[in-house]
Amino acid sequence: MSGYRVALIDDHEIVARGFADLFSTIPGIEVVATVGSVSALLDSLAPGDHLDLAILDLRLADGSTVAGNVDSLRERGIDVLAFTGGDDAQLMRFAARSGVLGVVRKSESTAVLLDAVTRAAAGEPVASTEWAAALDGDPDLADAGLSPRERQVLSLYAAGAKAPLVASRAGIAESTVIDYIRRVRSKYERVGRPANTKVDLYKRALEDGILPIPGL
Known part of the structure; x- marks a missing residue:
């Protein structure tokens, strides 16, 4: 592995400079922008350029929205922290x-x-107490209605x-496990919380308290 390519999106110059300086001496992480x-980041990428991670300030002054920014980055195959x-x-x-x-x-x-940043650049979810607290207080986080067995398999x-x-570990057939996971994905999809990847399933499990937040 030659290293992860990351970019910081933050309209505070002091923060941007400090971030770049911090990572300039860290092996395995290249701050490319x-x-x-x-929009400035996406415009700067040449066709075929690969970026592993964008570190996104949630409060930008350009009038953009969090959801719109994250969607734009993920559509280009860029994970977001x-x-x-x-x-x-x-x-x-x-x-x-x-x-x-x-x-x-x-x-x-x-x-x-x-x-x-290192974990997120590798595509790993980064759970934190802040993330958990925000989700715990989210009135729009719909209940997927998983059964006890589905929750066990998901965990x-x-x-x-x-x-x-x-x-x-669950005492069931492997084909049954696959069927349970398919049903779990379908239930999350129905309530507007897609879980198309294993990373997504991990995040849904954290959100619903099926897995503990690391460090708590």
Whole structure:
């Protein structure tokens, strides 16, 4: 692995400079752009350019919306990590519902920020107490109505177990595990909370308290 390519979208010049300086000496992370808007980032990418992660300030001054920004980035195959002052739970809810990999506060320590960016650049969800609190207070987070058995299978599968191991631990056939996962995805889809990937399933499990928030 030659390294992850990341970009920061933040319209505060001091924040952008500090971020770039912080990561300039970190092996495996290349900050390829620090820009003030999503449109500026996308316009700067040449055809075929690959970007692993965009670290997105949730409060930009260009009139863009969180959902619109996240959608634009994900449509280009770019994962998103929300970067916020943490003073607006509604913005964090918008971000979580839009499909970001996690939320990290600007006030976090250097170690926490480095860990979050490194994990998100690798496509891993970054759970945090802020993300959990925002989702916990979200009145629009629809209940998927999973059965106890579906919740059990989801808890094992979303935590990283492959279907054969889930089958062994749950005492059911592997084909039944696959059927349960298909039903779980369908139920989440019906309530407007898509879970098309294993990362999505992990996030849904965190949101619904089926898996614990790491570190809590």
